[in-house]
Amino acid sequence: MSAINEWPRVVAIVDMDAFYASVELRRRPDLKGKPVVVCGSGPRAVVTTASYEARKLAGIHSAMPAAVARRRLPHAVYLRPDFPAYREASAQVMEVLRRNVETVEVVGLDEAYLDLTGLFSPKSTMRRVAAQVQRETSLTCSIGISESRMLAKITSELGKPAGLVVLSREQALERFAAESPGLIPGIGPKTLQRLEAMGVRTLAELGRRERPELESAFGPRSGAWLHARGRLLDETPITPEHETKSQSTEITFDVDVDDREELERHVTELAEELCRRLRTRELEGRTIGIKVRLDDWTNVTRSQTIEEPTSDPAVVAPTALDLLRAYDPPRPVRLLGVRLASFGAQADGPVAAGAEPEAEPQLRLGLSA
Secondary structure, three states: OOHHHHOOOOEEEEEEOOHHHHHHHHHOHHHOOOOEEEEOOOOOOEEEEEOHHHHHHHOOOOOOEHHHHHHHOOOOEEEOOOHHHHHHHHHHHHHHHHHHOOEEEEEEOOEEEEEOOOOOOHHHHHHHHHHHHHHHHOOOEEEEEEOOHHHHHHHHHHHOOOOEEEOOHHHHHHHOOOOOHHHOOOOOHHHHHHHHHOOOOOHHHHHHOOHHHHHHHHOHHHHHHHHHHHOOOOOOOOOOOOOOOEEEEEEEEEEEEOOHHHHHHHHHHHHHHHHHHHHHOOOOEEEEEEEEEEOOOOEEEEEEEEEEEEOOHHHHHHHHHHHHHHHOOOOOEEEEEEEEEEEOOOOOOOOOOOOOOOOOOOOOOOOOO
């Protein structure tokens, strides 16, 4: 029996390579080999994804301001996002995964976790999956196989693009000992700063810290989370139906808006779009909220819980408008969003302080420029 079958759990992640750009190249083969950047055209647009040619030539990456990308690589091919096409391609990929593996958790248009525990040959299974994905969709994926979700995700980055890498926890502890704790998904810049203040600069150093010390510094929940992650431990299960905790729509304005009528018009439009999408998924929520980002980057959220779950814009829009009017933004607004949460019997829960565990995915509708 091979070592991989002796692991307590066997988890894989399928991460599509430069997904949005690859979908564009699939229907525009004349662009293959050229630097391609998928982004909006407004002054505040950000890069959705970039082809590997664009990454190598100018270091262009996702979430980079589009204006910076254009300055770095003015002769690249810039394309606006086509989310219907990406959703269609994603459905094709996920169908291949479900055909081969029983337990698949989709976490985005371009990512899914698979539970391979108990399979006779996990590595051969995933090689077959990658070949089928490429044959049926003309798209490539990178695959990481390890003992947990977290390790599978980190491992997949080692083989990009179109690679398959297998790594045990023991191997990962040795390989990543000198890396920053920021390598762990969910450990963000603020937590890194606090860890550095404690003299923790590497994963090995984090792994040597005792749980009581971390709980004292970060609180019981976040301290326990950091203690486990420092030892590359993660027991998060693979669940085929990911619980939806909240959904939102947002718009980032090209020019800051301080006109109240314009803001209210956008809130109404955002509420209507959000409700339309929720109805297609048969979701109704009880907590209605807004998000406002001011021109000085101050972020403000307001919410209200109603008695009956809804996805009716005639209910969501007026409530969101009341929240906006009650807040009465004191400065011009850079970003505006409407959110619905507490689906079914769910209720909003507390957010852990200190560490920054991976956030629940939200519906991104491409409304930002």
